[in-house]
Amino acid sequence: MTLECLRSVTAETTEAFEIIVVDNCSDDGSAEAISEHFPDVKLLAEKQNHGFAKGNNIAASKARGDYLLLLNPDTIVLDAAIDNLVNYADRHPEARIWGGRTLFADGSLNPTSCWREISLWTIFCRTSGLTGVFPESDLFNPEAYGGWMRDTERQVEIVSGCFFLIRRDDWNALGGFDLTFFMYAEEADLCMRARRTLGATPRITPEATIVHYGGASETVRADRVVRVLRAKSELMKRHFPYLKRNLAIWLHKVFPLTRYLVGRLQVRGIRGEAADVWKEVWQRRGEWSNGFTEHSR
Known part of the structure; x- marks a missing residue:
């Protein structure tokens, strides 16, 4: 490629x-x-x-x-x-x-x-x-x-x-x-x-x-989503006004849970597989919800 x-x-x-x-x-x-x-x-x-x-x-x-x-x-x-x-x-x-x-x-x-x-x-x-x-x-x-x-x-x-x-x-x-x-x-x-x-x-x-093509360097979808959500958590910590930050991070944190619950209501197949991905991402929220813990330039 x-x-x-x-x-x-x-x-x-x-x-x-x-x-x-x-x-x-x-x-x-x-x-x-x-x-x-x-x-x-x-x-x-x-x-x-x-x-x-x-x-x-x-x-x-x-x-x-x-x-x-x-x-x-x-x-x-x-x-x-x-x-x-x-x-x-x-x-x-x-x-x-x-x-x-x-x-x-x-x-x-x-x-x-x-x-x-x-x-x-x-x-x-x-x-x-x-x-x-x-x-x-x-x-x-x-x-x-x-x-x-x-x-x-x-x-x-x-x-x-x-x-x-x-x-x-x-x-x-x-x-x-x-x-x-x-x-x-x-x-x-x-x-x-x-x-x-x-x-x-x-x-x-x-x-x-x-x-x-998109996504060619990462083939495991859950790993990719975890990386994306971790990076977005960091953006909020750095760029959001203080009064909005905590609410934004809370809403961001529950996003995978809502996706999982909606996915569970869908028919089995592709939708079911997607629900499993979001379940894993939710279970791994400790990895991404606080952004990056170590900062370096």
């Missing part, structure tokens, strides 16, 4: 660029294959898995370009998407962070290219089930911009780290990703800091479209 991504980058990008790949101690021969098929790529074959945040920080420290593009390995660049994104950034420098449109392999929309900031309202909608009942509603599914097909250009609050463009000077001014976030929500934290300290107004454009 990484080789396919690299082929698409080189085939669809005409502007001057360099590719830096951090191999997080993979054991499937990825580093050797990249070195063989792409000798011009700057390959950093690490001896340990640093996670998404530190891996990108390491790569960024080696970069020489004016722009940094973070690109997941489970992506395919389509129709000069990187060139188009950089050109878009040049036309909208005030945004300071830019992203594009992401699709699944079958061409359907993958809506995870951008998000709104997590808020007390988004947590309430998710925990109460309103988001699931009205997924196309921008009111009841606000975090995911419900109903917007990402087919128009607009300002957003958070650009996903899977396809994330920022000027190198701004990245350095922000100190890159906060290493507390091993994986998930690091780009949310960065965008929130950029908006508050740099006045950033991140933007999405459909001119830059890629395929993002």
